[in-house]
Amino acid sequence: MMRSQVSRWILNTLLPLAVMVAVVGLWQLTIVVFDIRKFIVPRPMEVFEALRSLRVELAAATARTALAAISGLAISTALGTFTAFAFAQSSLVRRAFYPYAILFQTVPVIAIAPLIILAFGRGFHSVTLVASVISVFPVVTNTTTGLLQIDNQLHELFRLHGASWWQTLWKLRLPSALPWMITGIRIASGVAVVGAIVGEFFVGSSQPGLGAWIQRKTASADLPALYATIIASTLLGVVVFAVLTWTGDFMLRRWFGTKLDGGSLQR
Amino acid sequence: MARSMIESGARNEGTQLRLTDLCAGFDGTDIVNLASLQISAGEFVSIVGPSGCGKSTLLRIIAQLLEPSAGDLDIQTPRGRTDIRTGFVFQDATLLPWRTAESNIRLPGELEYSSVSTSRVRELAQLVGLSSSDLLKRPAALSGGMKMRVSLARALALEPDLLLLDEPFAAVDDLLRHQLQTDVLRIQQNLRITTVMVTHNVAEAVYMSDRVVTLGGAPANITSETTIELEQSADLRSSAAFARCMGRVMSALRDTECG
Numbered sequence: 245m246m247r248s249q250v251s252r253w254i255l256n257t258l259l260p261l262a263v264m265v266a267v268v269g270l271w272q273l274t275i276v277v278f279d280i281r282k283f284i285v286p287r288p289m290e291v292f293e294a295l296r297s298l299r300v301e302l303a304a305a306t307a308r309t310a311l312a313a314i315s316g317l318a319i320s321t322a323l324g325t326f327t328a329f330a331f332a333q334s335s336l337v338r339r340a341f342y343p344y345a346i347l348f349q350t351v352p353v354i355a356i357a358p359l360i361i362l363a364f365g366r367g368f369h370s371v372t373l374v375a376s377v378i379s380v381f382p383v384v385t386n387t388t389t390g391l392l393q394i395d396n397q398l399h400e401l402f403r404l405h406g407a408s409w410w411q412t413l414w415k416l417r418l419p420s421a422l423p424w425m426i427t428g429i430r431i432a433s434g435v436a437v438v439g440a441i442v443g444e445f446f447v448g449s450s451q452p453g454l455g456a457w458i459q460r461k462t463a464s465a466d467l468p469a470l471y472a473t474i475i476a477s478t479l480l481g482v483v484v485f486a487v488l489t490w491t492g493d494f495m496l497r498r499w500f501g502t503k504l505d506g507g508s509l510q511r
Numbered sequence: 512m513a514r515s516m517i518e519s520g521a522r523n524e525g526t527q528l529r530l531t532d533l534c535a536g537f538d539g540t541d542i543v544n545l546a547s548l549q550i551s552a553g554e555f556v557s558i559v560g561p562s563g564c565g566k567s568t569l570l571r572i573i574a575q576l577l578e579p580s581a582g583d584l585d586i587q588t589p590r591g592r593t594d595i596r597t598g599f600v601f602q603d604a605t606l607l608p609w610r611t612a613e614s615n616i617r618l619p620g621e622l623e624y625s626s627v628s629t630s631r632v633r634e635l636a637q638l639v640g641l642s643s644s645d646l647l648k649r650p651a652a653l654s655g656g657m658k659m660r661v662s663l664a665r666a667l668a669l670e671p672d673l674l675l676l677d678e679p680f681a682a683v684d685d686l687l688r689h690q691l692q693t694d695v696l697r698i699q700q701n702l703r704i705t706t707v708m709v710t711h712n713v714a715e716a717v718y719m720s721d722r723v724v725t726l727g728g729a730p731a732n733i734t735s736e737t738t739i740e741l742e743q744s745a746d747l748r749s750s751a752a753f754a755r756c757m758g759r760v761m762s763a764l765r766d767t768e769c770g
Binding site: 395398 | 571574576597599601602605607608609618619621622623649651
């Protein structure tokens with residue numbers, strides 16, 4: 245049993261690593277075979293060199309973007325949860341606004357970002373706003389679903405004992421919705437990072453995060469630095485998502501005494 | 512089942528029920544149209560009938576979870592008509608998964624602002640067969656049978672006037688079901704609590720009840736009533752008398768149709 249666990253761990257770690265090595269090898273090979281110029285696709289070594297030499301500046305830019313994304317996520321979590329409560333409480337409000345909550349999710353961030361920046365000006369606050377505007381919807385839809393998906397018999401139990409509106413909310417709806425809410429925030433986290441980077445793309449040097457870097461390095465055709473920035477952006481997204489997933493898992497474990505997948509509560 | 516018959520009037524400490532010309536349903540369509548049903552103090556009555564014929568609806572009217580559209584539901588408790596306390600055991604254990612067993616048992620008290628003391632929780636745990644270590648576990652760590660015991664303890668926590676069971680053993684295996692039936696019956700007889708159980712299991716109804724009522728038709732009405740007078744014994748389920756009682760209920764059910 246121990247052996248199979250170890251070998252599974254080795255497989256799970258080594259296989260993706262092998263794929264990465266293969267992709268980098270293929271990258272290098274393609275450049276050599278087709279004689280691709282440096283200003284079209286940089287060599288892997290050049291990108292690694294850029295990552296190494298720019299690490300301090302890149303880390304600072306990543307931190308700036310991370311702050312904007314996390315601030316945006318915090319706003320969308322608060323706002324999204326509040327909206328979801330309104331939706332869960334009144335079917336009239338839900339009927340009126342819920343279709344738009346779903347519709348707005350499909351509007352591309354790249355189209356909204358310039359409008360927001362035009363209205364609110366350049367700077368950190370606008371980037372945060374872009375991040376929150378596009379990440380609010382996963383929180384709204386998931387939390388609303390969670391608040392409404394209450395086990396019917398549990399609801400009857402609360403009614404049987406004359407539970408007040410407040411008691412039902414606090415002791416039944418809110419804890420039942422928690423796994424859904426966490427799922428919503430997890431999805432929102434990835435979107436918030438994308439939103440922050442796209443926002444920075446438009447505000448330029450007033451918020452010198454990863455988005456501004458991408459824009460600047462594209463303009464100066466500094467391909468190794470551009471590739472390095474893309475890698476940093478990806479890592480930021482992965483780290484934010486992983487931290488939230490881990491925190492959410494930990495909370496649910498503490499809360500329910502067991503790991504839960506998705507929103508399933510009982511049985 | 513086996514118990515001295517309820518001497519009407521002689522023992523008035525329990526809750527009595529009288530349902531008269533009761534109509535209830537959803538969206539204007541009557542599901543239940545009950546002419547008359549009386550349940551005496553301390554009696555165990557089972558309601559059997561085809562699936563979807565309105566058994567659960569009837570139970571929810573008695574629990575006052577559902578408002579009848581017409582007719583009269585009269586519940587006489589020893590403490591007077593107001594403030595009827597109902598213990599309800601659902602088909603699934605219906606526990607809050609984030610709470611421990613003990614905390615689940617305390618829930619009705621919290622909701623009704625009358626706290627259930629620690630000694631009361633211990634007493635309930637002993638009554639339904641939960642150990643003190645079970646009390647600290649969350650539902651996910653408890654077996655199906657243990658979850659049902661927690662659910663039962665919760666229903667009894669506030670010393671209800673009336674115990675309502677909605678197919679409580681439908682989700683457990685045969686062996687466990689027999690054990691739970693025996694335990695619930697023992698508790699019901701000890702507490703002398705008026706009990707109404709909905710089930711589709713005729714053997715269960717005959718084994719546990721003083722009286723089995725069949726429900727059928729659309730809207731549903733009572734189609735037969737069978738008083739069960741069996742002597743309690745270890746091999747009751749395999750006795751000829753038990754089989755005769757089952758046969759009577761079964762034949763009543765066979766004539767019953769559901770709309």
